[in-house]
Amino acid sequence: MENKKVSLKAILFLQGAVLIYSLTTVISKIVSNYEFLSAKFILFYMLDFAVLGVYAILWQQLLKKFELSIAYANKAMTLLWSLLWSVILFHGEVTVPKAIGVALVIAGTIILNKPAREEGGSL
Numbered sequence: 001m002e003n004k005k006v007s008l009k010a011i012l013f014l015q016g017a018v019l020i021y022s023l024t025t026v027i028s029k030i031v032s033n034y035e036f037l038s039a040k041f042i043l044f045y046m047l048d049f050a051v052l053g054v055y056a057i058l059w060q061q062l063l064k065k066f067e068l069s070i071a072y073a074n075k076a077m078t079l080l081w082s083l084l085w086s087v088i089l090f091h092g093e094v095t096v097p098k099a100i101g102v103a104l105v106i107a108g109t110i111i112l113n114k115p116a117r118e119e120g121g122s123l
Contacts, residue, residue, distance in 0.1 A: 024055075025082045
């Protein structure tokens with residue numbers, strides 16, 4: 001399979017899409033606070049569905065620029081965004097294991113986004 005060259009702009013677009021995807025975790029948390037099938041439950045549930053629809057369209061565009069394995073691996077960055085949303089919006093706690101886990105995910109994502117060497121040999 002050919003290596004697709006990606007620009008910084010494309011990587012930022014991918015991370016923006018992942019950020020949008022992470023909003024579903026926030027909306028799901030909000031939905032859980034309302035009685036099942038109440039007006040607010042339905043409203044936020046529809047909002048969650050709309051955000052997933054926007055993400056699905058962005059995902060299709062991203063697959064034109066990235067190999068599937070790279071694009072999908074970048075979805076792991078949802079952990080970072082979800083942790084940030086947890087802290088900012090819901091006053092969640094950042095523990096050492098959580099921070100280490102997110103740091104490992106970020107490191108892995110950076111490694112995966114680096115271009116492979118052109119000539120033979122291993123990474």
